[in-house]
Every structure is written in structure tokens, then in C-alpha cells.
Amino acid sequence: xxxxTKKRLLAAxxxxxxxxxxxxxxxxxxxxxxxxxxxxxxxxxxxxxxxYEEVLLEAHRCExxxxxxxxxxxxxxxxxLRAYIRGFVFGVFGTDAHRNRHRALMLRExxxxxxASDLLVREAIGPRFARLRSILHELTPAADDQRLHALVFSIxxxxxxxxxxxxxxxxxxxxxxxxRLDVDYISDHIARFTLAALGVEPPIxxxxxxxxxxxxxxxxxxxxx
Amino acid sequence: xxxxTKKRLLAAxxxxxxxxxxxxxxxxxxxxxxxxxxxxxxxxxxxxxxxYEEVLLEAHRCExxxxxxxxxxxxxxxxxLRAYIRGFVFGVFGTDAHRNRHRALMLRExxxxxxASDLLVREAIGPRFARLRSILHELTPAADDQRLHALVFSIxxxxxxxxxxxxxxxxxxxxxxxxRLDVDYISDHIARFTLAALGVEPPIxxxxxxxxxxxxxxxxxxxxx
DNA sequence: AACTGATTGAAACGCCTGTTTGAATCGGGC
DNA sequence: GCCCGATTCAAACAGGCGTTTCAATCAGTT
Numbered sequence: 355x356x357x358x359t360k361k362r363l364l365a366a367x368x369x370x371x372x373x374x375x376x377x378x379x380x381x382x383x384x385x386x387x388x389x390x391x392x393x394x395x396x397x398x399x400x401x402x403x404x405x406y407e408e409v410l411l412e413a414h415r416c417e418x419x420x421x422x423x424x425x426x427x428x429x430x431x432x433x434x435l436r437a438y439i440r441g442f443v444f445g446v447f448g449t450d451a452h453r454n455r456h457r458a459l460m461l462r463e464x465x466x467x468x469x470a471s472d473l474l475v476r477e478a479i480g481p482r483f484a485r486l487r488s489i490l491h492e493l494t495p496a497a498d499d500q501r502l503h504a505l506v507f508s509i510x511x512x513x514x515x516x517x518x519x520x521x522x523x524x525x526x527x528x529x530x531x532x533x534r535l536d537v538d539y540i541s542d543h544i545a546r547f548t549l550a551a552l553g554v555e556p557p558i559x560x561x562x563x564x565x566x567x568x569x570x571x572x573x574x575x576x577x578x579x
Numbered sequence: 580x581x582x583x584t585k586k587r588l589l590a591a592x593x594x595x596x597x598x599x600x601x602x603x604x605x606x607x608x609x610x611x612x613x614x615x616x617x618x619x620x621x622x623x624x625x626x627x628x629x630x631y632e633e634v635l636l637e638a639h640r641c642e643x644x645x646x647x648x649x650x651x652x653x654x655x656x657x658x659x660l661r662a663y664i665r666g667f668v669f670g671v672f673g674t675d676a677h678r679n680r681h682r683a684l685m686l687r688e689x690x691x692x693x694x695a696s697d698l699l700v701r702e703a704i705g706p707r708f709a710r711l712r713s714i715l716h717e718l719t720p721a722a723d724d725q726r727l728h729a730l731v732f733s734i735x736x737x738x739x740x741x742x743x744x745x746x747x748x749x750x751x752x753x754x755x756x757x758x759r760l761d762v763d764y765i766s767d768h769i770a771r772f773t774l775a776a777l778g779v780e781p782p783i784x785x786x787x788x789x790x791x792x793x794x795x796x797x798x799x800x801x802x803x804x
Numbered sequence: 805a806a807c808t809g810a811t812t813g814a815a816a817c818g819c820c821t822g823t824t825t826g827a828a829t830c831g832g833g834c
Numbered sequence: 835g836c837c838c839g840a841t842t843c844a845a846a847c848a849g850g851c852g853t854t855t856c857a858a859t860c861a862g863t864t
Contacts, residue, residue: 377602385749391813394851456837465690467746485750497784500759503752504768505783508737510744517738518743521692525700527728528709534725543729552774557778559719559726616843621823771830812859821850829842
């Protein structure tokens with residue numbers, strides 16, 4: 355074997371699928387990137403679909419190493435939420451080629467699930483979801499399951515929006531304004547927005563409130579003052 | 580002319596593009612749905628791309644009628660935000676075939692912008708963005724432009740997540756749990772989450788807070804108790 | 805050196821795509 | 835009736851796709 359074509363194919367396929375999605379990617383282009391022949395993908399993987407599944411599996415395996423890198427289990431839940439959000443936002447915006455490709459693959463799976471997405475949910479997305487959920491549970495022990503789900507989706511939705519709607523958002527507010535929304539600003543914004551919504555931190559903007567806008571606080575807020 | 584093939588083509592193309600996106604849609608399938616010949620699309624519109632642009636334009640024209648349907652300009656800003664969010668969520672989840680197709684088209688443009696997306700931003704998304712922004716400005720006069728943008732994205736992100744990540748979310752928490760997250764619950768959740776983050780309403784969950792978690796509330800929160 | 809099984813390479817197959825072609829059809833003005 | 839421009843139709847074209855085929859090549863064994 356001429357220096358493991360299989361690995362080179364996997365790497366090339368990872369890039370190609372991340373860039374163009376399953377449909378958009380072509381085995382010809384993948385073969386070319388891997389510097390090998392068109393038939394190699396069929397010889398080593400059977401067909402395009404099986405190659406894609408192997409890529410997803412490998413991406414997941416590689417990704418799951420850094421799952422618990424930011425787990426300061428002893429830290430304040432609010433701080434752990436901040437760290438989680440920050441790590442997530444960095445992952446979405448980051449420039450690390452490897453992680454970026456894997457995130458792109460997972461995001462594509464979210465939008466157009468293939469047969470391989472069950473596995474992805476079970477082994478990659480699921481654990482992250484559970485972790486965020488448990489942090490939120492510590493922060494708001496009173497919340498039931500349904501509320502916890504909605505809270506997780508509120509956070510994840512805020513973050514992923516910057517990935518999904520990037521092109522439109524940029525045209526919407528202008529390139530310069532969009533550039534100012536960098537990783538630090540966004541992480542801090544989403545963390546403060548969320549923590550304020552949970553009543554753990556003060557509102558995100560100094561509400562020198564027109565006063566009449568304020569709706570009388572609920573019973574819990576009364577207790578806490 | 581045998582009863583305006585052009586209109587039938589537009590309608591068929593609207594469905595097809597909404598379902599499968601620009602790449603996924605085929606002119607053959609569109610022609611078949613319209614009950615006409617393959618060459619008709621080329622005769623009436625030139626090519627597939629021009630047909631797509633016309634579909635987007637028509638969808639926008641049709642959509643912009645109900646832009647200001649829920650504008651109770653006199654109502655409380657918080658109530659108008661609630662109404663806005665509710666309308667948005669309904670639009671995303673709704674069963675109205677027409678609106679649904681148009682939303683789907685716009686969402687697809689968000690993800691994979693074509694040449695036609697500039698127009699879409701300028702004429703369809705832009706005005707909605709501006710309206711939400713102005714509501715938020717009334718609620719938080721102290722927020723600067725950057726903060727306002729981030730706030731808009733936080734709200735829109737929460738809502739659209741239910742569209743984008745639907746498939747994955749369903750597998751994540753189970754079909755039954757996901758079904759419980761209906762339009763009313765989601766609308767209410769996002770509205771309360773947001774208004775709490777802005778300090779206009781009390782926190783979203785009754786924080787029978789472990790107390791030590793509470794970070795000293797801001798000045799406005801103190802006033803409200 | 806000769807054989808063998810694994811791997812690679814160039815070419816072709818069959819299918820589907822958007823687009824084009826040229827003949828057939830229709831409705832209305834002379 | 836006849837013609838003419840507009841419209842429809844079946845058929846074909848050119849290109850890209852995933853997949854298959856089969857001969858050529860290589861490493862290791864005998």
C-alpha cells in the first residue's frame with residue numbers, strides 16, 4: 355500500500371463533506387484531494403454513504419476527547435455555565451481547522467439528518483446536551499424537565515444562530531458592525547443574557563427603567579431582596 | 580394560452596424550492612407538478628435560476644402584506660414584544676401552507692444565500708429586523724447599537740433554533756417531550772426568558788434560590804421589590 | 805524467478821441533471 | 835380559408851454524478 359490511502363481518503367472526505375455537505379460533495383473531488391484514484395473510495399469503503407458514516411464516526415471519536423476539558427466541577431454553576439457557553443461559542447467561531455470541520459459536519463447533520471444522525475445524537479450531541487442541562491438544573495432546581503429543555507434550547511439557539519444565520523446577519527447589520535460581534539462579546543452577551551433571565555445576575559443592560567415599564571416582580575424575587 | 584402555465588409553474592416551483600432547496604429541486608419535477616412540459620420553465624423564465632428569483636420575489640410580495648398585522652402601536656412595549664415573538668413562532672411552526680412555504684424559502688436563503696438573498700434582506704427580513712430592534716430600543720433605551728443587535732440575535736436565534744434543529748432536538752429529548760413544546764409554550768418561554776433577561780419581568784423560573792447563588796441584583800431590581 | 809493476493813489506475817456504464825431544439829398546436833387578425 | 839406569432843410538446847444534447855469493470859502494479863511467499 356502506498357502510504358495508507360484510506361487515511362488520506364478519510365481526511366479529504368472530512369474536509370469535503372464539511373464544506374459541501376453529503377449531497378454537494380463528490381467522490382471525484384474527494385479522490386482528487388486525497389491524491390488517489392476515483393475507484394479507491396469504492397474499494398476501501400464500499401460506497402459514498404459508508405465513507406460518510408466513517409467520517410462522522412471518526413470526527414466524533416476525535417471530538418469526544420475535549421468534551422470534559424472545561425469541567426471545573428467545583429466551580430460556581432454560573433461560572434461553569436459561562437465556561438460552557440464560551441467553549442461552545444469558540445467552537446462555533448473558532449479557527450482550529452480540525453474542530454471546525456467536525457463542528458461543520460455536526461451542524462450539517464442537524465439541518466439535514468442522514469441515517470448517521472442517530473449515532474451522532476447518541477454519542478456526541480447527547481452528552482453535551484446532558485451536561486448543559488445539569489448545569490442549568492443546579493442553577494434552577496425548581497425548573498421541571500420541560501423548562502430545562504426549553505432553557506437548553508434557548509442557550510444553544512442563541513449560539514448556533516451566529517453560525518446558521520451568519521451570511522444574512524452580516525448583510526443585515528453591515529460587515530463592520532458584524533465584525534464587532536466577536537467571540538468575546540458574543541460569549542459574554544449570551545452568558546449575561548441567560549444568567550439574567552434565570553435571575554442569577556442582574557439584567558443585561560442597565561435599565562434606568564422608565565419605571566412604568568417594570569412589571570411587579572414575582573414572589574421569589576421578593577424573597578431574594 | 581392554456582390557463583396560465585406561468586402561474587402554475589410559479590406555484591409548483593414555490594413548493595418544490597421550499598421543500599428541497601435550490602439545488603435539490605429539479606425543473607423536471609416542477610414541470611410535472613405544474614402539469615406542463617419540461618421546456619415550459621425555460622420558455623417562460625429563461626432558466627432555473629431566474630425562476631427561483633421570481634419565486635422569491637413573489638413570496639416576499641405575498642408575505643409583506645401581513646407584516647404589520649400585529650402592530651398595536653399603543654400597547655405596552657413588553658406586550659408588543661410578546662406579540663412579535665408569538666407571531667414569529669407561529670410563523671415558524673404554523674400550518675398555513677402559504678406562509679409556511681415562504682418561511683421555508685427564506686430560511687433556506689439564510690443558510691445558503693444565493694444571489695437573490697440581498698433582495699430578500701432588503702425587502703423582507705430587514706423591515707422585520709428593524710421592528711424588533713425598535714421594540715427592544717423602547718424596552719432598553721440604555722442599550723447601544725451593538726447590544727441591540729446582539730439582543731435581536733438572541734431572540735431570533737432562540738426562535739429559529741426550533742426550526743433548524745428540529746430533527747436533532749426531537750431525537751435528543753424524545754418525540755413525546757418534544758411534542759409538549761408546542762407553539763404556546765415556546766412563545767411564552769422565549770418571551771419570559773427575554774423579558775427577564777432585560778429586567779422587565781421576574782426570572783423565568785421561581786428561583787427558590789440556594790441564596791448563595793444570587794449575585795447582588797442591579798439597582799432597578801432593587802427598586803422593583 | 806514465478807506465483808498470489810491486495811491495491812491502484814484508466815476507462816466506461818447508466819442515470820439524472822439543466823438546457824436546447826425543432827416540429828406540432830393553438831388563438832386571433834386578414 | 836389562411837397565415838402568424840405565441841405557446842406547448844417530445845426528443846435529444848452535453849455534462850456531472852456514483853458506481854463498476856478489468857487490466858496493471860506492487861509486496862510478500864515459495
